[in-house]
Structure formats: structure tokens, C-alpha cells
Amino acid sequence: MAALKMGARLKSTVCSGEIMVVMAPDTEVEMSCGGAAMVDAGESVTPSGEVHPDHAVGVVMGKRYIDEAETLEVLCVKAGDGSLAANGTLLLQKDTKKLPKTD
Amino acid sequence: MNVMMLLEMASAAFPERLAFTDGSTGVSFTYQQLFDAARLRAGTIQASGASRLVKLDVSNLGTPLSLFASAWAGVPYVPLNYRLTDAEIKALLARVTPAYLITDAERVAELGATDDVNAASTQSFLDDTQHDHGIEDPWAMDPEDIAVLLFTSGTTGEPKAAVLRHKHLVSYILGSVEFAGAQDSDAALVCVPPYHIAGIAAIMSSVYSGRHVVQLPNFTAEAWIELARKYKISTAFVVPTMLARIVECLEAEGVSDAQMPHLSSLSYGGGKMPLSVIEKAMTLFPDTDFSNAYGLTETSSTICVLGPEEHRQAAAASTDTERRRLVSVGRPLPGVEIEIRDEDGHQVSAGERGEIYVRGEQVSGEYEGRGSVIDSAGWFPTRDAGSLDDEGYLFLEGRADDVIVRGGENLSPGEIEDVMLTHPAVADVAVVGVPSEKWGEAVAAAVVAKPGAEIEVAELQDFVKDRLRSSRVPELIQVWKELPYNETGKLLRRVVRTELGKPAQN
Numbered sequence: 001m002a003a004l005k006m007g008a009r010l011k012s013t014v015c016s017g018e019i020m021v022v023m024a025p026d027t028e029v030e031m032s033c034g035g036a037a038m039v040d041a042g043e044s045v046t047p048s049g050e051v052h053p054d055h056a057v058g059v060v061m062g063k064r065y066i067d068e069a070e071t072l073e074v075l076c077v078k079a080g081d082g083s084l085a086a087n088g089t090l091l092l093q094k095d096t097k098k099l100p101k102t103d
Numbered sequence: 104m105n106v107m108m109l110l111e112m113a114s115a116a117f118p119e120r121l122a123f124t125d126g127s128t129g130v131s132f133t134y135q136q137l138f139d140a141a142r143l144r145a146g147t148i149q150a151s152g153a154s155r156l157v158k159l160d161v162s163n164l165g166t167p168l169s170l171f172a173s174a175w176a177g178v179p180y181v182p183l184n185y186r187l188t189d190a191e192i193k194a195l196l197a198r199v200t201p202a203y204l205i206t207d208a209e210r211v212a213e214l215g216a217t218d219d220v221n222a223a224s225t226q227s228f229l230d231d232t233q234h235d236h237g238i239e240d241p242w243a244m245d246p247e248d249i250a251v252l253l254f255t256s257g258t259t260g261e262p263k264a265a266v267l268r269h270k271h272l273v274s275y276i277l278g279s280v281e282f283a284g285a286q287d288s289d290a291a292l293v294c295v296p297p298y299h300i301a302g303i304a305a306i307m308s309s310v311y312s313g314r315h316v317v318q319l320p321n322f323t324a325e326a327w328i329e330l331a332r333k334y335k336i337s338t339a340f341v342v343p344t345m346l347a348r349i350v351e352c353l354e355a356e357g358v359s360d361a362q363m364p365h366l367s368s369l370s371y372g373g374g375k376m377p378l379s380v381i382e383k384a385m386t387l388f389p390d391t392d393f394s395n396a397y398g399l400t401e402t403s404s405t406i407c408v409l410g411p412e413e414h415r416q417a418a419a420a421s422t423d424t425e426r427r428r429l430v431s432v433g434r435p436l437p438g439v440e441i442e443i444r445d446e447d448g449h450q451v452s453a454g455e456r457g458e459i460y461v462r463g464e465q466v467s468g469e470y471e472g473r474g475s476v477i478d479s480a481g482w483f484p485t486r487d488a489g490s491l492d493d494e495g496y497l498f499l500e501g502r503a504d505d506v507i508v509r510g511g512e513n514l515s516p517g518e519i520e521d522v523m524l525t526h527p528a529v530a531d532v533a534v535v536g537v538p539s540e541k542w543g544e545a546v547a548a549a550v551v552a553k554p555g556a557e558i559e560v561a562e563l564q565d566f567v568k569d570r571l572r573s574s575r576v577p578e579l580i581q582v583w584k585e586l587p588y589n590e591t592g593k594l595l596r597r598v599v600r601t602e603l604g605k606p607a608q609n
Binding site (some may be wrong): 006007008020022025041042061062063064075077078102 | 104105108112116241243245246269270274277279281283308340369372394396399404405408488559
């Protein structure tokens with residue numbers, strides 16, 4: 001485990017899911033997807049193994065996910081079958097407020 | 104964090120959708136084509152050894168390609184104003200070398216003649232056969248890397264290069280745009296120049312929402328109207344002077360409505376919108392949502408928005424306070440905070456004027472070679488003057504430096520201009536301070552008459568006197584044919600001041 005860095009990109013080891021860290025707490029966090037620890041997106045790991053049934057709702061590209069305390073926020077940049085969790089607790093999908101188009 | 108990620112997501116979600124069309128030629132990129140081209144050009148840029156990618160040209164397909172390819176290559180993108188003089192362009196170019204320069208064919212030989220500038224024509228940059236080694240590595244994800252260097256218009260002194268890092272631009276997009284929010288049939292008409300922050304924001308927000316962009320390189324109201332109808336444009340951004348010309352042009356056509364049934368949203372910003380123009384526009388575009396956006400280069404574009412519903416409420420309101428909201432720039436975006444402070448740095452109460460301070464993830468407030476002007480608590484002084492009403496609506500009152508100091512009293516040009524604009528014969532007005540032996544500065548105004556109307560100076564002075572304190576009545580009023588604006592609709596107040604301050608005319 002290590003502190004997450006803003007802007008870091010992580011990938012799932014059990015599905016095609018990938019995320020980018022938008023906001024991170026100072027404390028150490030283990031990010032998981034589909035119940036398995038995520039790895040740096042630069043690592044050459046091909047997804048294998050099973051998505052844990054309790055972590056199988058999936059991640060949707062373009063959606064943002066936050067923890068209960070709202071100190072951790074990630075953006076899904078590639079969709080996958082696994083659900084995101086921080087230190088074992090599932091993240092929540094963040095509702096985005098619809099804004100008027102300005103540019 | 105990297106703006107290339109925005110394009111990666113869009114090209115994965117809708118590879119075949121049209122991304123950009125050059126409205127002057129009709130040629131297009133799909134999202135996949137733009138992504139693939141960015142990979143090839145990133146290789147070209149890296150192989151050149153350049154530390155900056157400079158684009159000196161009108162809007163075309165090379166514009167989004169330059170932005171994304173440079174992000175992938177890991178070098179800052181520097182769009183330059185092609186309307187500057189040759190000497191000004193060379194001076195700016197010398198500040199961003201070694202550079203890979205993309206420009207129109209006529210300029211390649213001259214500007215590429217120095218060792219540290221590798222120049223290519225936009226056409227050859229766009230031509231796939233000129234680029235053979237695409238980059239294999241993914242782009243860097245360091246949020247601190249610089250994405251864009253943007254020279255601010257520099258109304259005083261040497262232009263400053265605002266530093267926009269990937270974290271600022273990505274934060275802005277994530278905070279304000281819904282991924283894949285656009286419909287397949289949506290199209291945006293982009294007519295702001297590529298070297299303007301609104302032009303850069305338009306590229307990124309359209310890409311992230313999956314919206315087709317139609318580019319209009321050289322704005323004329325006629326061309327804008329033609330493209331809007333031809334491409335069934337659904338969303339567009341204009342500066343106030345552009346909207347004024349579009350309204351005039353539609354009135355000349357003699358139509359009672361703009362006949363753009365697809366135009367669901369029209370946003371504007373970049374200068375003060377005259378109440379008469381927005382009111383006419385809302386009549387000509389009855390089914391269009393209007394939004395007013397306020398932002399700066401240093402804040403990665405929009406920080407405040409007056410939305411469509413607020414426009415309609417203000418237009419239909421019976422009280423002056425509510426009606427005045429039509430000329431407000433609305434309320435801050437989520438994640439953005441605004442404060443108004445007096446000269447001593449203390450926050451002022453609602454309704455009082457002062458300098459606008461802003462804080463948020465998208466705020467850069469940093470200039471190359473000069474460092475950050477953000478204070479320890481994260482606040483950026485915009486140098487814009489403004490006030491908040493008691494519901495948090497922001498009103499712009501010009502630049503903080505534009506304040507007229509008359510006999511020790513601080514006067515806001517905006518307040519006087521607002522009153523003068525309500526006079527039935529006045530189409531446009533600029534109020535400035537001119538040197539005065541008696542007062543230090545005296546209030547002076549340049550006014551433009553409405554077509555067919557005549558302005559009587561003494562009568563206009565009385566009109567102001569009836570509505571404001573006597574210190575605010577312009578001692579000098581000149582009637583001009585038009586006021587000087589730059590191409591992005593910014594009033595050149597300095598020019599007005601110089602002209603009105605000429606001794607022979609006092």
C-alpha cells in the first residue's frame with residue numbers, strides 16, 4: 001500500500017477497467033477493482049482471474065467515483081466488469097451536476 | 104493527468120463520430136482519425152527535439168491536432184496570435200524556442216530561417232505521409248506538466264505567458280463537462296480564435312462530451328449564420344461584439360426569428376454584453392438557451408455562468424434588481440469560489456465594488472518566468488473589478504485599473520456606462536478617466552449613437568445627472584462612429600483614454 005498520487009493511472013488485474021486519480025487523501029489507500037488490487041497502468045499485466053461477485057457491478061467510462069468521506073475521487077477512463085473499492089470498501093458513483101454548455 | 108486522456112476516452116467511446124470539420128473547406132476528422140494522427144505527430148514533434156509546439160495560423164484541423172499531439176509528445180502547446188505584426192510575432196517566437204512551428208505556407212521560409220525554429224506548413228503537418236514514426240509510449244501522467252502556454256493580450260507592457268498545466272485543464276473539463284453528454288446529431292460552431300482560452304476550452308469540452316465541432320476561421324456574421332444553418336449547429340459560443348453583428352445581420356435579413364431550429368444553446372462571454380443586444384437576441388432566438396460565461400486565461404476559461412433559466416427569469420422580471428441580472432455573469436461553477444475585496448484586501452459586503460478574487464483547482468494564476476501570483480490561501484487576483492449581489496450573482500465592472508480617481512473619489516466606469524446605455528439615443532459607450540488639473544482625473548465618455556438617432560451632449564449630461572451623483576457626470580462627451588474593440592470583443596479602453604485625453608479636445 002502507498003499514498004495515491006493525483007493524476008496517477010491504475011488498471012484492474014481482473015477486468016478491463018482503468019481509472020485516473022482525481023483527488024487523493026494523504027493516507028495510504030489500496031485501490032481494488034473487481035476485488036483485486038489495482039496496479040499501475042504502465043505495468044504489463046494482462047487481466048486474469050475472476051471478478052469477485054461482491055465487486056461485480058462494473059465501472060462506467062467517464063463516471064467519477066468517490067469514497068464516503070469524499071477525500072478520494074477517481075475517474076473511470078476504461079470501462080470494466082469489476083467495481084471499485086478503496087481499502088475494501090466500495091466507492092460510490094458521483095452525480096455530476098448538469099451545467100449549461102459554455103464553450 | 105493529461106488532456107490526451109480526454110481524446111483517448113472519446114475515441115474509444117465513439118471512434119466513427121465526426122470530431123472536427125473545417126467550415127471553410129468542409130474537411131473533417133473523426134475521433135479515431137484525430138487520435139491516430141495525434142500519435143503520428145507526437146512522434147514528429149519528439150523527433151524534432153523541440154521544447155514547444157507553436158501554432159501560428161487560423162483555426163483549422165491542425166488546431167486540435169496540435170493541442171493533442173503536443174500533449175502526447177510532452178511539450179507545451181503555444182498558439183500565437185496571427186494578427187500581430189511580424190516584429191511582435193518574432194519577439195514572441197524567440198521566447199519559446201527551440202520550437203516546432205506550424206504556420207501557413209507563406210510564413211514557413213522566413214520564420215523557419217533560424218536554427219532553433221523548425222517550421223512546417225499546416226498542410227504538411229496535416230498530411231499523414233509526412234509523418235512516419237508514431238510514438239509508442241503512452242503520454243506522461245504528471246499533473247504538473249505544462250499543457251499550454253498562452254500569451255495574454257497584454258494591454259499594458261510586454262505580453263505575459265500564462266502557464267496552464269494538465270491538472271488545470273483536466274480539472275476544468277471534469278468539473279464542467281459530462282463525458283459523452285452530447286447527442287450524435289449535436290454540433291458546435293467555434294468562431295473564437297485558436298489563441299484565445301475560449302478556443303482551447305471549446306476543443307477540450309467538445310471532445311470530452313463527444314460533440315462535433317465546426318470551425319469558422321474568420322468570423323463574419325454572414326458566414327456564421329450560413330454555417331449555423333448548413334451544419335444544423337446545436338451549440339455555439341460568441342463574444343458580445345459577434346452577437347451584436349449577428350443580430351444586426353438577422354435584422355437586415357428582415358426575419359422575425361433566426362430560423363435556426365437546431366440551435367439549442369448559445370453562450371457568450373469575453374466582454375460586457377449590452378442589454379439591448381441580449382434582449383434582441385433572445386427575441387430572435389426564442390427557443391435557444393442563453394448562457395453567459397465569465398472566465399480568464401489564467402483560470403482555464405469559465406469560472407462563472409449565468410444559465411438559461413436565469414436569463415429567462417431576469418428577462419421576465421418586474422423588479423429592476425432581478426432584471427439587472429441579465430447583465431450579470433451569474434454564479435461560480437462547482438469547485439470555484441469568488442470573493443470581492445477592497446484595496447486593502449478586505450472582503451466587501453454584497454453590492455459593494457472591489458477586485459474579483461477566485462480560487463479553485465482550475466485556477467493557474469502563473470506566468471512563465473514570473474511565477475505564481477496566487478496567495479498562500481489559493482486566491483488569484485483577477486484585476487477585474489466587480490460586485491456580488493445578495494444572492495451571489497457576479498457583476499463585472501471593468502478592470503480594476505480602469506477605476507477613475509476624481510478628486511480622491513473612486514468612480515467605476517461601468518456604473519456610469521450602464522446608465523448612459525439606457526438613454527434611448529445611445530448604442531454604445533466607453534467611460535474613462537482623462538488627466539485633469541483640477542481633479543487629477545476627470546470623467547470622459549465616447550458615445551456611439553443608434554442609427555438615425557442624434558446625441559445632444561448637454562442633454563446626455565443632464566440624463567446622467569438625474570440618475571447619479573454629480574461627480575459621475577462626464578465633463579467631456581464625444582460622439583464617435585464606433586468604439587475600438589480587439590478581435591475578441593475586448594474594448595480597447597486605453598485607445599479611448601488616449602484619444603479623449605488629447606489636450607486639443609479638452
